[in-house]
Amino acid sequence: MSRSATMPPSPHADAPDLVQARRAAARRKMYRRRRTVVFGMLLVVVALLGGTGIYSANALNAPIPEAAPTATAPAPVAAAPQPVVAPGFGTFAISAVGYPGTLAQSPDPTPLPSASITKIITSLVILDAHPIPAGEEGPAIAYTNADVDIYWDMVAQNGSVSPVPAGSLTLKQSLEAMLLPSGNNYAISLANWAFGSEQGLVDAARAWLDARGLVHTNIADASGLSLENTSIPTDLVQLGMLALDNPVLAEVVAMQTAEIPGVGTVRNTNKMLGTHGVDGIKTGSTDDAANLLFSADFAVGSSTITLVGVVLGAPDHDVLDQAIGALIDSVVPGFHEVPALGAGQELASYAQPWGDTAVARTTQAASVIVWSDTPVTVEVQAEPITLVEDGDDVGVAVVHAGDQAITVPLEIDGTVEDPGAWWRLTNPGGLDPAESPAA
Incomplete structure (x- = not known):
């Protein structure tokens, strides 16, 4: 047999052409899929932008929704109750200027004789009718033989007195002669000058007290000599605060001594002045008891706290002063400064659905001085936002402590911008089209 016959073709003879053909077919299939996706998306966009255009108009014009704040207020702060060393006799009350109610008081509200504390009422009623302008001494008051007679009458009754000058004194000098040495005769002489008689002053004082x-305070004379001059501690504390509100009276009751023309040196009967922070106000004594209406100042941080208190019914002034010193010393540590907020403290956060976020921070620090276990709370009043820029105002934080309220502004840290057309069109339902003007 001839060996020149044609041999069968090899199965791999045309392999390169076959591979290329298969690759071309795959590319055509991929292109068809891509065209389908692209054309599908284009059809969607055309459908959105074409036709009625309701969806696209709603999506592009939908209002920005309000983002509600997520508040993070600090936890309330409260110290342990402050123990108070109360007098073991009579009645008492103690308060602080600017703080509601009393810090401590005795449970028994029975009125007791107020004695020469009554002269504070006399002074306030006279100054209400004849005010002394700042920096002045007030009108001149002429003292006559009638006033000398009053002096000797008080001496006969074993009342406290102050010498009478031959001539005149200003109203302020007359108040010094009445209040510092507790001159009963000056209380009567000033009542006669201001209201025509002592009874005239008593009538005016009763109306003044009621107003x-x-x-719960009764006044029977101008000096406090009568035991019918009675009061309760809480009334007397309010009276003491009224005295401190009058600049002339506040200055007089804080004097250790005064030089009065024709009278000489008069000394304050309040032996507590200059101790335990005491800077006023008035002693009062009967045959059976010693009283003191007092004020005291002390510092807490950069602030000054003013206490006003009274103790009635001590056996004598030494016991009284010791008890008041212990009372003040026990109250003072109960005042403390609470740093309620820090500057730049985050109190609220915001988030919009397209990913923009921002926080609300305090613009400044805030601290508050509180008594004893008074709780300190922070109320965050952050407002909802839509679009904001860094530094925009966004509400306030309010620090509450008793009757105190400190307001601190809040501002935005961050920026929230419009999400743009592409996000609006590609996030159906991301914004509420029902609120759009085009809907």
């Missing part, structure tokens, strides 16, 4: 709600 200020001091209904």
Whole structure:
């Protein structure tokens, strides 16, 4: 047999052409899929932008929704109750200027004789009728033989007195002669000068007390000599605060001594002045008891706290002063400064659905001085936002402590911008089209 016959073709003879053909077919299939996706998306966009255009109009014009704040207020702060060393006799009350109610008081509200504390009422009523302008001494008051007679009458009754000058004194000098040595005769002489008689002053004082709600205080004379001059501690504390509100009276009751023309040196009967922070106000003594209406100042941080208190019914002034010193010393540590907020403290956060976020921070620090276990709370009043820029105002934080309220502004840290057309069109339902004007 001839060996020149044609041999069968090899199965791999045309392999390169076959591979290329298969690759071309795959590319055509991939292109068809891509065209389908692209054309599908284009059809969607055309459908959105074409036709009625309701969806696209709603999506592009939908209002920005309000983002509600997520508040993070600090936890309330409260210290342990402050123990108070109360006098073991009579009645008492103690308060602080600017703080509601009393810090401590005795449970027994029975009125007791107020004695020469009554002269504070006399002074306030006279100054209400004859005010002394700042920096002045007030009108001149002429003292006559009638006033000398009053002096000797008080001596006969074993009342405290102050010498009478031959001539005149200013109203302020007359108040010094009445209040510092507790001169009963000056209380009567000033009542006669201001209201025509001592009874005239008593009538005016009763109306004055009623007008200020001091209904548990009774006044029977100008000096406090009568045991019918009675009051309760809470009324007397309010009276002391009224005295401190009068600049002339506040200055006089803080004097250790005064030089009065024709009278000489008069000394304050309040032996507590200059101790335990005491800077006023008035002693009062009967044959059976010693009283003191007092004020005291002390520092807490950069602030000054003013206490006003009274103790009635001590056996003598030494016991009284010791008890008041212990009372003040026990109250003072109960005042403390609470740093309620820090500057730049984050109190609220915001998030919009397209990913923009921002936080609300305090613009400044805030601290508050509180008494004892008074709780300190922070109320965050952050407002909802839509679009904001860094530094925009966004509400306030309010620090509450008793009757105190400190307001601190809040501002935005961050920027929230419009999400743009592409996000609006590609996030159906991301914004509420029902609120759009085009809907």
